[in-house]
Amino acid sequence: MTKYVIRGGKPLHGIIDISGAKNAAVAMIPAALLVDGVCRIENIPQISDATLLLRILEQHGASVNTVNKNTMDIDCSDVSRIGAAFDLMRQIRASYYLVGAMLGRFGRAEVSMPGGCDLGVRPIDQHIKGFSAMGAEVEIRNGIIYASVASGRLHGAEIYLDVVSVGATINIMLAAVLADGMTIIENAAREPHIVDVANFLNSMGADVRGAGTNVIKIRGVDKLEGGFYSIIPDQIEAGTYLAAVTAAGGEVLIRNIIPKHLECITAKLVEMGVSIEDYDDSILIKRNKPLLKANIKTMPYPGFPTDMHPQVAVGLCLARGISVITEGIWDNRYRYVDELRRMGAKIQVDGKIAVIEGVPGLTGAPVRACDLRAGAALVIAGLCAEGLTEVEEVYHIERGYENFVAKLQGVGADIVSVAVSESPVSSAIAI
Numbered sequence: 001m002t003k004y005v006i007r008g009g010k011p012l013h014g015i016i017d018i019s020g021a022k023n024a025a026v027a028m029i030p031a032a033l034l035v036d037g038v039c040r041i042e043n044i045p046q047i048s049d050a051t052l053l054l055r056i057l058e059q060h061g062a063s064v065n066t067v068n069k070n071t072m073d074i075d076c077s078d079v080s081r082i083g084a085a086f087d088l089m090r091q092i093r094a095s096y097y098l099v100g101a102m103l104g105r106f107g108r109a110e111v112s113m114p115g116g117c118d119l120g121v122r123p124i125d126q127h128i129k130g131f132s133a134m135g136a137e138v139e140i141r142n143g144i145i146y147a148s149v150a151s152g153r154l155h156g157a158e159i160y161l162d163v164v165s166v167g168a169t170i171n172i173m174l175a176a177v178l179a180d181g182m183t184i185i186e187n188a189a190r191e192p193h194i195v196d197v198a199n200f201l202n203s204m205g206a207d208v209r210g211a212g213t214n215v216i217k218i219r220g221v222d223k224l225e226g227g228f229y230s231i232i233p234d235q236i237e238a239g240t241y242l243a244a245v246t247a248a249g250g251e252v253l254i255r256n257i258i259p260k261h262l263e264c265i266t267a268k269l270v271e272m273g274v275s276i277e278d279y280d281d282s283i284l285i286k287r288n289k290p291l292l293k294a295n296i297k298t299m300p301y302p303g304f305p306t307d308m309h310p311q312v313a314v315g316l317c318l319a320r321g322i323s324v325i326t327e328g329i330w331d332n333r334y335r336y337v338d339e340l341r342r343m344g345a346k347i348q349v350d351g352k353i354a355v356i357e358g359v360p361g362l363t364g365a366p367v368r369a370c371d372l373r374a375g376a377a378l379v380i381a382g383l384c385a386e387g388l389t390e391v392e393e394v395y396h397i398e399r400g401y402e403n404f405v406a407k408l409q410g411v412g413a414d415i416v417s418v419a420v421s422e423s424p425v426s427s428a429i430a431i
């Protein structure tokens, strides 16, 4: 177990290179199950969620070879085992993609109910609605999802999603690429990683059209063949560093990004008083004046992403005036608020709404990363706070950020990762 010890108050200066998108990687790794041959996937972030999924595939009989730290050759040609690695599946949300991929390839799936961040109720009814429309029988018993199709092959269907769901959109897409006939997903999610997963599948021989719009059409093919694909940069990782500079101040060039994917975030940061310069594959962010209040409502893409709300909330805690955040996706995204209050933030939460009254500064405190994005937010708060902040339970952060501490150190942050048994004061002095 480790924790991060941060001495705050230093603006950030330098360059940060962004890794591959977590939420694309965690869909593409299970999607490799659909492919009869070797998938070479580049730009896989080194995060524990990706490592876990690769181990789950191996336990099903896949061969996974490391080409370099971010490139893997995954060969699922010989996978025949179904119903393995339930204990690993339970630890991660994206294990639900194994249902779509296994159903598509084998006509049968046995997958443990998913884990992941506790953001409130996280139903999978829309995934099941999609699989059922395609001819599968789906049953949940003893924490395991059992799905099968009597004929051995799913058939195409027209599926209207009741809610815009990233997970259901991708999962139905995975199930549909090898189905018999055409599947149409209406009211589909439009996040950049949905387009990326569709491009990945197409590069292996699938026929997916319309990803990035709210109607996706998938014509089933008989077989997907091996190929090569490079994952897009992580929109939320890049947004997190933009939020860090916004809150802590300084000037940082964020490289290896797709600026278009970040517009929903940078538009809000500009309103808060930062300067943003877009280049082809990088953004220069500068913050050298006091922050301004702003209101945020989280929505599906291209709205402001829920996965960015805790990180941007830290800047709002330090902005002049009163800001309001309305969380439009999850019921339980405000667990970080109690931790920020320990650092002097003034936030009132009522249901899905948080009212933030800006304060002149935060003060360091021991805090707990209660989920992935909450953890990132608390690190950002530590970077701004006066004195020492210790962030515990950082395994949540390491599920989704590659080299988080090293990247922040690279722009001058005073942060170290220490074993929990070490004294925070002596570790900080050693910085």
Ligand code: EPU
Binding pocket: 023, 026, 093, 094, 117, 121, 122, 123, 124, 125, 126, 127, 128, 163, 164, 165, 166, 167, 168, 189, 306, 307, 329, 330, 372, 373, 400
């Ligand atoms: N929903 C349903 N039924 C379903 C599926 C979803 O009612 O069958 C509801 C959810 O309760 C929620 C809304 O629909 O209110 C959106 O959920 P969605 O399915 O889009 O979320 P997800 O696929 O479980 C992914 C990301 C999350 C991110 C959300 C929203 C992955 C592995 N996770 O979750 O990412 O918050 O989309 O953008 O892709 C994170 O990276 O920190 C993270 C939590």
